[in-house]
Amino acid sequence: MGHSSWQLYDLRVRTPALELRVPTEDELVALCQVAKAGVHDPDTTPFEVPWTDKPSPRFEREFLQHFWSTRAQWTPERWMLDLAVFRDGEPAGFQNIGAENFAVLREVQTGSWLGKAFQGQGYGKQMRAGVLHLAFAELGAVAAESGAFIDNPASLAVSRSLGYQDNGRRRRAPRGEPREQQLFRLTRQRWQEHRFCEVEVTGLDSCRDMFGV
16 A cells, blocks of 8 residues: 655655665664664764763754654755665665755655664665666656765765765864865766676656656
């Protein structure tokens, strides 16, 4: 049965091993527990905003609030699609894709994380490939951008293996100390040349207008 009031609940992005979808409230709580169990080495952080540093119960509250806020602030002119990543029905991580003025610019940005138990198995590449297919093949994007700190080799490797090209650097200070971040850009042609796996998207027709297309 479709969700007539919030059609994004019907959207599914499937790769050979994963399913990406907007989580229900119960799934969101379960995803929060995956994040709480660990996403990265606590000695550093891969995120511009160090949200994993926050103690309970602030961690759990603000985790839920992030998802609620992106839904509440959604407009066709500025949107952020936050997807839970499922492996065999079990929440494994998070993948987002967002844009501003997509109807004109046709450019998207992405971000992601995986629970520690699911890392090192190629899932990071599949989930990024899933939302890139959604962007380029289904929504008509012309470019995608991403970034990672230069001491995050796993994320850097995913971007480069999918065809992204270096697009400069910038400095950020997530824990009060400056760190270098590598920026990446992926064009439609480069995406087509580096397509990684088969991707199936369903449920988009009922919510396509929400993306400004």
